[in-house]
Amino acid sequence: xxxxxxxxxxxxxxxxxIEDNSTVFVGFGLPQxxxxxxxxxxxxxxxxLFEFGAVGPQSMIPYLRGTMGGPSNCYxxxxxxSMTEAFSYAAAGYIDIGILGAVEIDRYGNINSxxxxxxxxxxxxxxxxxxxxxxxxxxxxxxxxTLKHEKRRFVEKLSFLTSxxxxxxxxxxxxxxxxxxxxxxxxxTSEAIFDFETEDKQMRLIAVKKGRTVKDxxxxxxxxxxxxxxxxxxxxxxxDELYTLRNLIDPYGMVSRGKG
Amino acid sequence: xxxxxxxxxxxxVKAHKKRALVNKLVTERDAVAKFVSDGDxxxxxxxxLTRGPQALIREIIRQKKCYLSICAKFTLxxxxxxxxxxxxxxxxxxxxxxxxxxxxxxxxxxxKLEEWTNGSLSLRLTAGAYxxxxxxxxxxxxxxxxxxxxxxxxxxxxxxxxxxxxxxLNPDVGLIHVQEADIYGNARVxxxxxxxxxxxxxxxxxxxxxxxxxxxxxxxxNPSATTIPAFxxxxxxxxxxxxxxxxTQGYYxxxxxxxxxxxxxxxxxxxxDYLEKWVYGFSSHFELLDYIGTESLAELVKQSTIIEGYR
Numbered sequence: 001x002x003x004x005x006x007x008x009x010x011x012x013x014x015x016x017x018i019e020d021n022s023t024v025f026v027g028f029g030l031p032q033x034x035x036x037x038x039x040x041x042x043x044x045x046x047x048x049l050f051e052f053g054a055v056g057p058q059s060m061i062p063y064l065r066g067t068m069g070g071p072s073n074c075y076x077x078x079x080x081x082s083m084t085e086a087f088s089y090a091a092a093g094y095i096d097i098g099i100l101g102a103v104e105i106d107r108y109g110n111i112n113s114x115x116x117x118x119x120x121x122x123x124x125x126x127x128x129x130x131x132x133x134x135x136x137x138x139x140x141x142x143x144x145x146t147l148k149h150e151k152r153r154f155v156e157k158l159s160f161l162t163s164x165x166x167x168x169x170x171x172x173x174x175x176x177x178x179x180x181x182x183x184x185x186x187x188x189t190s191e192a193i194f195d196f197e198t199e200d201k202q203m204r205l206i207a208v209k210k211g212r213t214v215k216d217x218x219x220x221x222x223x224x225x226x227x228x229x230x231x232x233x234x235x236x237x238x239x240d241e242l243y244t245l246r247n248l249i250d251p252y253g254m255v256s257r258g259k260g
Numbered sequence: 261x262x263x264x265x266x267x268x269x270x271x272x273v274k275a276h277k278k279r280a281l282v283n284k285l286v287t288e289r290d291a292v293a294k295f296v297s298d299g300d301x302x303x304x305x306x307x308x309l310t311r312g313p314q315a316l317i318r319e320i321i322r323q324k325k326c327y328l329s330i331c332a333k334f335t336l337x338x339x340x341x342x343x344x345x346x347x348x349x350x351x352x353x354x355x356x357x358x359x360x361x362x363x364x365x366x367x368x369x370x371x372k373l374e375e376w377t378n379g380s381l382s383l384r385l386t387a388g389a390y391x392x393x394x395x396x397x398x399x400x401x402x403x404x405x406x407x408x409x410x411x412x413x414x415x416x417x418x419x420x421x422x423x424x425x426x427x428x429l430n431p432d433v434g435l436i437h438v439q440e441a442d443i444y445g446n447a448r449v450x451x452x453x454x455x456x457x458x459x460x461x462x463x464x465x466x467x468x469x470x471x472x473x474x475x476x477x478x479x480x481x482n483p484s485a486t487t488i489p490a491f492x493x494x495x496x497x498x499x500x501x502x503x504x505x506x507x508t509q510g511y512y513x514x515x516x517x518x519x520x521x522x523x524x525x526x527x528x529x530x531x532x533d534y535l536e537k538w539v540y541g542f543s544s545h546f547e548l549l550d551y552i553g554t555e556s557l558a559e560l561v562k563q564s565t566i567i568e569g570y571r
Contacts, residue, residue: 051378052306052334053452060566064516069310069452071509071566080452080569083305083334083382091398114375115366120408126366130405131334131355135379138399164402176402177413177422 004237006148006190007256008245009209011037012237014099014146014188022096023047023089025136030146031099032073033063033245033255040244047078049095051132053086055079065254087132090139093179098140100163102147103127104155107203107223109145109165109184109196111137112158120160130162137163138178142185149191154221166201173201192217193234197226207232266393269430272464277491281476284496285443288319288469288545291495295465296320300432301329303385303463305454308337308506308522309514313435315502315545316469321345322539331431332356333381334454337522343371344531345539354378361525375408380426385455387428388462396423434463437502438487439510439570441470445493446479446486450570451509453487460492469499471511499545501557510570513563515556 004012007030014034018024020043026035035048036059047056052069056078060071067073074080089095104112113133117124137143143165147153165184166173174180183201187194193207204226208217210233218224237245250256278284286294296302302320304313317338320328328347332339333354340359342348350372356362365371376384379399387395400406401413401424412425436456441447447468449456460466468488473496479486502508505518525531542548549557 050452052454067309067514068307069454070507070514071451071564071570074451074509075566076568082453082458083378083455084386084458086452087379087382087399114405122369123367126356126363128355128357129353129375130377130403132378134377134403134405135399138401158404161402161404167402173402175422177424178398178401 004242005257007258008242009237010146010148010188010190011245011256012241013193013234014144015042015241017144017186017188018043018046018097021045023049023094025049025051025090025095025098025140027100027131027133027136028068029065030101030255032059033250034099034146036061036063036249037241037245040248041240049086049089050074051083051086051135053081053083055081055086055089061249062251063249063254087135087139090135093141095140096142097185098136098143100133100136100143100145102145102153104153104158105145105147105187106155106158106165107225108167108169108201109143109187109203110158110161110167111145111163111165112160114160114162116159118159133163137165139182141182143183144185145187147187147189149189149217149220151220151222154223156223166196169201170199191220194225202226204228205231207234209234210236266391266428269388269464270391276464277494279491281444281490283443284445284493285473286495286497288315288497288499289323291467291497292316292319292323292325295467295494296323296325296433298325299327300325301331302433302435303331303429303431303459304338304435305334305459306437307335309519310506311437311449311451311503311508312338312506313437313469313502314504314506315499316435316437316467316497317341318539318545318548321347321535331381331429333378340365340525340531341535344525344528345535350374352376352381354381359523359525361527361531364526373408374410375405377405380411381429382455382458384426384429385458385462387426388430389458392428394425394427396425398424400424429462431459431463432465434459434466435469436460436466436488437469437499437508439471439508440474440478441468441496442474442476442479442490443496444476445488445490445496446476447488447493448479448485449487456487460488466493467495467497468493469497469502471500471502471508473498501549502545504552507560507564510567511564512557512560515560
């Protein structure tokens with residue numbers, strides 16, 4: 001029996017992907033809370049970047065959804081700058097990790113955050129669009145994608161390719177002109193963890209949540225991923241992680257319990 | 261699609277941007293009446309949550325400007341309000357959020373979109389500001405986003421690699437809310453700038469609203485802190501709480517309760533109720549502030565406890 005939500009699981013697991021002394025481009029909501037948790041427990045020397053122009057903030061807790069570019073989120077930055085400058089750090093190769101969410105994802109880690117449906121002009125559902133997602137996915141050395149594990153989100157073909165993964169696999173990302181050595185690094189879902197195969201760049205299942213089988217996970221996907229010969233069990237969130245998240249970072253459950 | 265080339269903009273600047281130190285202080289009504297025309301392309305940024313030009317946006321709605329195009333880069337509620345009020349014909353999308361109204365408006369075909377990214381719109385403004393004829397980048401390559409934009413995939417003439425060429429953006433109108441300005445238009449932004457300087461430089465008509473007016477000698481005491489020089493600016497409007505319901509760093513916090521109310525607007529009925537009450541219902545920003553009341557405003561000031569770097 002789980003005593004944590006999918007959101008809490010995602011946040012805790014994403015936090016563990018971040019390495020200390022790395023530079024991290026952080027999106028809003030879940031990525032932000034994951035970065036806060038990592039900074040408090042594991043990676044005190046990480047350097048966060050926000051697209052509107054904050055370099056190295058040590059954001060105040062608790063997390064408040066409305067703060068964005070405001071003082072509590074930008075607290076104790078080492079520099080404030082323009083958006084062009086902020087993205088330029090990534091474009092010039094200074095940013096190690098980017099963390100992004102997704103409405104839809106395909107087997108090559110391409111992301112849709114724009115619209116659903118066959119007709120762009122009259123979408124079945126419209127979403128925010130790229131925001132800074134395309135820049136993060138194009139320029140950061142390693143992109144980490146976090147999303148809820150739902151069949152409708154893992155699709156063979158995206159309604160719209162908003163932010164690039166490995167495009168059609170192999171060397172197609174580089175051929176399109178995107179920077180060498182970049183691309184999706186890991187996909188963290190509420191049920192599983194995937195990486196990407198070195199040659200054909202397809203998504204590969206490497207770990208499943210404790211108590212789940214490989215079949216449980218792949219049944220809830222719209223395509224069959226590659227499967228590692230050694231699928232591991234994902235450790236549950238620790239008491240420390242859950243305590244820090246629930247009591248210090250997100251006491252109102254805005255992100256971890258969807259009360260935002 | 262691209263209306264102006266860099267020569268057009270230079271010639272406009274030569275003819276219209278005032279070099280002389282003249283007092284540009286006007287009311288928001290006069291600024292919008294004089295400098296915003298039907299059909300204009302309007303750019304602004306930072307979000308509805310922080311240091312956005314909300315009072316100026318409300319005045320545009322109040323004056324029922326129409327057929328506007330807007331640059332929705334790192335903005336939130338404005339796209340919904342301007343679309344809901346019938347002011348907008350087309351949106352260049354960086355990010356569309358977070359009021360569900362705008363998503364429904366797009367789904368019903370009420371507003372035209374062109375797809376960009378926050379980074380590419382910033383670069384386009386940078387090119388517009390720097391007088392660069394176009395700017396080459398990488399982000400956007402391989403995506404569907406650029407297929408719905410006027411960006412062009414080309415070859416780098418020096419290396420033959422694929423590049424994405426972006427046209428400069430020179431808006432008709434730039435709206436920027438700042439903490440401090442003098443009466444001539446010198447202006448200081450404290451905190452992340454997003455594209456404050458680029459928007460001021462790149463726009464044909466630049467309106468700055470500010471929390472406080474300071475003396476010009478203050479700029480000369482600390483030139484490193486100046487964000488925008490006066491000759492880029494056409495009008496200065498003194499609008500305390502000008503970012504409300506958003507916050508302004510060093511002055512007051514976001515009005516969370518009001519923002520929560522806005523974020524529930526889903527359809528035209530809700531939208532019309534909201535606009536009637538909070539925009540058309542007042543003849544000026546100061547009348548609105550009177551209605552909100554000093555006690556509520558003081559509470560937002562009280563919540564603004566972090567001042568490091570913002571003064």
